[in-house]
Amino acid sequence: MSEKEFQGKTALVTGGSRGIGRATCLALAREGARVAVNYVSNEKAAGKVVAEIKQLGGEAMVVGADVSDSGSVTNMVATVEHGLGPVDLLVTSAGIAKAAHHSEMTFESWRQMMSINVDGTYLPVMAVKDGMLDRGYGRIVCIASIAGLRPRGRMITYSTSKAAVIAFARSCSEAFGPAIRVNSVAPGLIETEMGAQMGPEGMQRMADEAFLKRIGQPEEIAETVLFLLSERSSFTTGQTLVADGGRVTLP
Numbered sequence: 001m002s003e004k005e006f007q008g009k010t011a012l013v014t015g016g017s018r019g020i021g022r023a024t025c026l027a028l029a030r031e032g033a034r035v036a037v038n039y040v041s042n043e044k045a046a047g048k049v050v051a052e053i054k055q056l057g058g059e060a061m062v063v064g065a066d067v068s069d070s071g072s073v074t075n076m077v078a079t080v081e082h083g084l085g086p087v088d089l090l091v092t093s094a095g096i097a098k099a100a101h102h103s104e105m106t107f108e109s110w111r112q113m114m115s116i117n118v119d120g121t122y123l124p125v126m127a128v129k130d131g132m133l134d135r136g137y138g139r140i141v142c143i144a145s146i147a148g149l150r151p152r153g154r155m156i157t158y159s160t161s162k163a164a165v166i167a168f169a170r171s172c173s174e175a176f177g178p179a180i181r182v183n184s185v186a187p188g189l190i191e192t193e194m195g196a197q198m199g200p201e202g203m204q205r206m207a208d209e210a211f212l213k214r215i216g217q218p219e220e221i222a223e224t225v226l227f228l229l230s231e232r233s234s235f236t237t238g239q240t241l242v243a244d245g246g247r248v249t250l251p
């Protein structure tokens, strides 16, 4: 039997309890990684992911932490390293999205989304990069969005936060090379609880816009993430891989 891609590696997935993060946890476990499944409030969902991984014969643990809180992230990484070993693979999938007309935007809602989407990417990356550099190996994928590449008049805060994630990953790729590769993934609309916030009409409109005439599945994003974590993308760093069925190419 051939060795699995991530056998012997430890992965930490923020926002691993649901949606894209959940699918990524399961895909990583299938490829042999030990997986730390992060959540902020939905411990039950995170526990279900761990149970699924164990059913597959894998090793996993739940780790609660608010990614926007520095102390919480420091504890999360220490807990994972104690439980599963040093973090080799980091996926930052935790995030929130909310649409609002510009007249309804508040500084508080701006600060909240920036703290979860941007600080919540910065803090886990900074918490694992020194260990990765010391060990001479690390792979990081940050989940961005095509909203960070296109104008989104009703999602000004969200699109700004995701553009920041893209720029952060790109700059980290230079700073942390050659030991660590850092890339981002920019999904289009994906069928998750976050995606469902668009409502049935919004989802249909986005499916119609896409060249593939459908929205995406979390497992399709997980595959894209695994590609960037794996040696199949060994010469790729600082890039944003779009997986959106074709919508980003629209004017």
Ligand SMILES: NC(=O)c1ccc[n+]([C@@H]2O[C@H](COP(=O)([O-])OP(=O)(O)OC[C@H]3O[C@@H](n4cnc5c(N)ncnc54)[C@H](OP(=O)(O)O)[C@@H]3O)[C@@H](O)[C@H]2O)c1
Binding pocket: 014, 015, 016, 017, 018, 019, 020, 021, 038, 039, 040, 041, 042, 043, 045, 065, 066, 067, 068, 092, 093, 094, 095, 096, 097, 116, 120, 143, 144, 145, 146, 186, 187, 188, 189, 190, 191, 192, 193, 194, 195
């Ligand atoms: N779905 C889409 O259409 C889409 C498109 C483009 C990009 N994305 C991006 O993909 C990522 C995942 O989205 P999704 O659709 O999978 O979302 P989702 O189904 O709503 O899941 C969100 C995840 O983030 C976690 N989370 C939220 N705030 C957190 C915090 N402060 N600390 C730690 N974890 C936190 C949640 O944990 P709990 O379970 O504990 O609440 C949950 O695991 C996000 O970054 C999102 O912006 C999604």
